[in-house]
Amino acid sequence: MKKIIIIPVIITASTLLFFISCNKQVEGRTDNTPALNPANVDLNAGTWKPILLTGPAEFPVPAPIATTSPDYIAQINEIKTWQADLTGEEKQIVKYWSAGAVLRWNEILRELVSKHNLPPFQNADGSYPFPSANNPLAYPQFPFANPPYAARAYAYVAAAQYDALVAAWHYKNLYNRPAPYTVDATLQVLIPKSTLSSYPSEDAVVAGAAAEMMKLLFPGDQDYINQKLEEHERARLIAGANVRSDLEAGEALGKAVAQKFVTRARGDRAGAAASNQAQWTQMETDALARGETPWYSLELPKRPPMLPLFGKVKAFLFDSLTAISLRPGPPPSVSSQQMRTETEEVYNYIKNPTRENTRIVHYWADGVGTYTPPGHWDAIAAEDFIAKNFSEVRWARNMALLNMALMDAGIVCWDTKYFYFNPRPTQLNPAIKTLTGIPNFPAYISGHSTFSGAAATILGHIIPEKATAYDAMAREASVSRLVGGIHYRSDCEVGLLVGKNVGNYAILRAIADGAE
Amino acid sequence: MKKIFLPVFIFSAFAGSAQTDIDAIMMEKNAFCTGPLYSYSSWTNYWEGTLKRDNQNLGKVSTQMFGLMGNYGLTRKVNLLFSAPYVKTKASAGTLHSMNGMQDLNLFVKWRPYQKRVGAGRLSLFGIAGISFPLSNYVADFLPLSIGLRSKTASARIMADYQQGNLFVTGSATYVLRDNIKIDRTSYYTTEMHYTNEVEMPDASSFNFRAGFRNHRLIAEAVVNNWTTLGGFDITRNNMPFPSNRMNATTVGINIKYVIPAIPQLSIVTGGNSTVAGRNMGQSTTVYGSFFYVLGLGSKTKLTGKPAKK
Incomplete structure (x- = not known):
């Protein structure tokens, strides 16, 4: 009898012990990224072709004070004061930021996109409120960081960082100020030493450009952004990597360059992309006039289409006429046999979805509350760039190429969507239920496919040994929309193709920018 | 397209009064009681954080469960229990696909170390330990249409029961350890970004409290159940729910169990409950029905649901 009583006690105790011994702490994939220690510092990057700047010296950076001056020595002592009594938290922020400035700011941007990628809740009368940049904290908060908004945000931040770093490299070579640990050999150095001139600080350039650009894009998150900026610069001081004047010059340069991108952003027509009821109705009327069935919102109550005029936004890689020329031919007519066949194909996929197809759909869904498909491609790129050990300026250049391709893919895709105004599979056959949320804009062409085609193309150029893998990822992302009930095959296949065409423009730029 | 979870994971809260892990009924040594269970649960309103709302893109979200349960008397003081549900979900509006599949296997050891006459009645104390784990590779990250949360759990429960004549009260408290889960996407946002x-x-x-009438033929009880998630985050405005949300629910319900006089091995069980308070969950109403058959109920064994006569 005793023995029997002991059994449940043992079972209880051992299961509890098993669980208690499990560590629930979850580690992010880039939490333990080693400190950036580039194989090649890209000393000549000051001669690379900027995106908006007329030249690397467009914004002046004053000559630094001499490393023998009392003021400089005071700045060295500031580092020593920090280093005298390092807390665990201070060591942690050094470790975090030393992984790479472009990497971390890209992650922060992806975080803000995820936070803000939420469609507004409807008003009591069934209409929908629009976020206001002038009142970003009132509901609905500004911005609604949907895929086009996000693609544009990633592109501007990356492009501004790249141009600012090209300028920074120019001044680094011009002034050639040694790093603090070279001036004072007694300094502790908590990061890998670099042969690069430390003035202006490339980290502060990246942070300053990001913070200034994000002030426009995420005006309600200023406190958070500024706290990150301060932490980033503090990490560089604590690490012994920069003195304060390196950081101040870098931040000022980054912000000045970003201002040029802010000016461009204010005039790039994105502000008018939400359009208005008259234009939405016109799109519907045009589709009817062509003898087609116009798209309508499948949300209840019906939501205005997402950014119908995003297709008119000024692209980075080509002019507006080229953007229109990249628009593909029409989708199969809604009344055609091909469309019936394609609708049937979607239905057959979602009738009894396999677990593997559901996995693929969810892996690539990047829907509400996520960093969107462009953010997913940034995440893929970031992990591969970490492995490549790029310099900060090459990181920024590659991120800029990728994100300009993604934004421009978004522009061509949105132009196509609203030009043809084609219905979703579920509109043609309500029995088609979807394995993820159905986006609130026309079907043709698939945004996921266009983004992915563009991203895989430019990434395959940047890391040629992975070109086949990127292509396979893009195909999987594309087909995820078909098997998830979101898109017809034509949307996906043509989308991939259009994306590749956009990606090729990024390759043209890459070949000519002086970095290869 | 906004969704919300419903408490399919509180399996025992449905299962009412038929030799479950959360009641005071024990099987005699070597007796085995088993039977199928069907439950239907639905909601149209849910709590987005603490804000109650409906969602026209979901309409009514319903969950059907087909379960098999069993209880084996290792001794009259130690019982082993299991339940294995198949779950099917559906939204009446919007475009989101329904989900179905085998959910989690639940295993419990129920131990009654103490039973004594106290005052005019009889006091019994119980210790219950359980584990659960997914029976299939179902999707957790598709709330509210996911069929479960996938988390492996281990639970410990203490329970006290007092019966005087045909009236009884039972109270229990449970702590549920929940293991981390893996989802199909590579990152997610809670109140901050997670790149994993x-x-x-x-x-x-x-916490579970139940009271009512209980003899060898009939049990009729009222049940209050509270489930509180110790952590997690609220669904933000118009966002999707997520498995690690702070999901809380308080339900009130009734259960009835009746032993068929002509076939004393067979009992029918029915009941229902309604959610009266919640957070990040649907305001669900649940009804269920089941029958149980007792095997190995010899002359020396009997259900101990009625008070001992001493």
């Missing part, structure tokens, strides 16, 4: 597919699942606690 692993989700930290907060533990949970549960």
Whole structure:
């Protein structure tokens, strides 16, 4: 009898012990990224072709004070004061930021996109409120960081960082100020030493450009952004990597360059992309006039289409006429046999979805509350760039190429969507239920496919040994929309193709920018 | 397209009064009681954080469960229990696909170390330990249409029961350890960004109180159950729910069990409950029905649901 009583006690105790011994702490994939220690510092990057700047010296950076001056020595002592009594938290922020400035700011941007990628809740009368940049904290908060908004945000931040770093490299070579640990050999150095001139600080350039650009894009998150900026610069001081004047010059340069991108952003027509009821109705009327069935919102109550005029936004890689020329031919007519066949194909996929197809759909869904498909491609790129050990300026250049391709893919895709105004599979056959949320804009062409085609193309150029893998990822992302009930095959296949065409423009730029 | 979870994971809260892990009924040594269970649960309103709302893109979200349960008397003081549900979900509006599949296997050891006459009645004390784990590779990250949360759990429960004549009260408290889960995407946002597919699942606690009439033929009881997630975050405005949300629910319900006089091995069980308070969950109403058959109920064994006569 005793023995029997002991059994449940043992079972209880051992299961509890098993669980208690499990560590629930979850580690992010880039939490333990080693400190950036580039194989090649890209000393000549000051001669690379900027995106908006007329030249690397467009914004002046004053000559630094001499490393023998009392003021400089005071700045060295500031580092020593920090280093005298390092807390665990201070060591942690050094470790975090030393992984790479472009990497971390890209992650922060992806975080803000995820936070803000939420469609507004409807008003009591069934209409929908629009976020206001002038009142970003009132509901609905500004911005609604949907895929086009996000693609544009990633592109501007990356492009501004790249141009600012090209300028920074120019001044680094011009002034050639040694790093603090070279001036004072007694300094502790908590990061890998670099042969690069430390003035202006490339980290502060990246942070300053990001913070200034994000002030426009995420005006309600200023406190958070500024706290990150301060932490980033503090990490560089604590690490012994920069003195304060390196950081101040870098931040000022980054912000000045970003201002040029802010000016461009204010005039790039994105502000008018939400359009208005008259234009939405016109799109519907045009589709009817062509003898087609116009798209309508499948949300209840019906939501205005997402950014119908995003297709008119000024692209980075080509002019507006080229953007229109990249628009593909029409989708199969809604009344055609091909469309019936394609609708049937979607239905057959979602009738009894396999677990593997559901996995693929969810892996690539990047829907509400996520960093969107462009953010997913940034995440893929970031992990591969970490492995490549790029310099900060090459990181920024590659991120800029990728994100300009993604934004421009978004522009061509949105132009196509609203030009043809084609219905979703579920509109043609309500029995088609979807394995993820159905986006609130026309079907043709698939945004996921266009983004992915563009991203895989430019990434395959940047890391040629992975070109086949990127292509396979893009195909999987594309087909995820078909098997998830979101898109017809034509949307996906043509989308991939259009994306590749956009990606090729990024390759043209890459070949000519002086970095290869 | 906004969704919300419903408490399919509180399996025992449905299962009412038929030799479950959360009642005071024990099987005699070597007796085995088993039977199928069907439950239907639905909601149209849910709590987005603490804000109650409906969602025209979901309409009514319903969950059907087909379960098999069993209880084996290792001794009259130690019982082993299991339940294995198949779950099917559906939204009446919007475009989101329904989900179905085998959910989690639940295993319990129920131990009654103490039973004595106290005053005019009889006091019994119980210790119950359980584990649960997914029976299939179902999707957790598709709330509210996911069929479960996938988390492996271990639970510990203490329970006290007092019966005087045909009236009884039972109270229990449970702590549920929940293991982290993996989802199909590579990152997610809670109140901050997580660049991983692993989700930290907060533990949970549960309180259950039931009282009513109980003899060898009939049990009729009222039940109050509270489930509280010890951590997690609220769904933000118009966002999707997520497995590690702070899901809380308080339900009130009734259960009836009746032993068929002509076939004393067979009992029918029915009941229902309604959610009266919640957070990040649907305001669900649940009804269920089941029948149980007792095998190995010899002359020396009997159900101990009625008071001992001494």
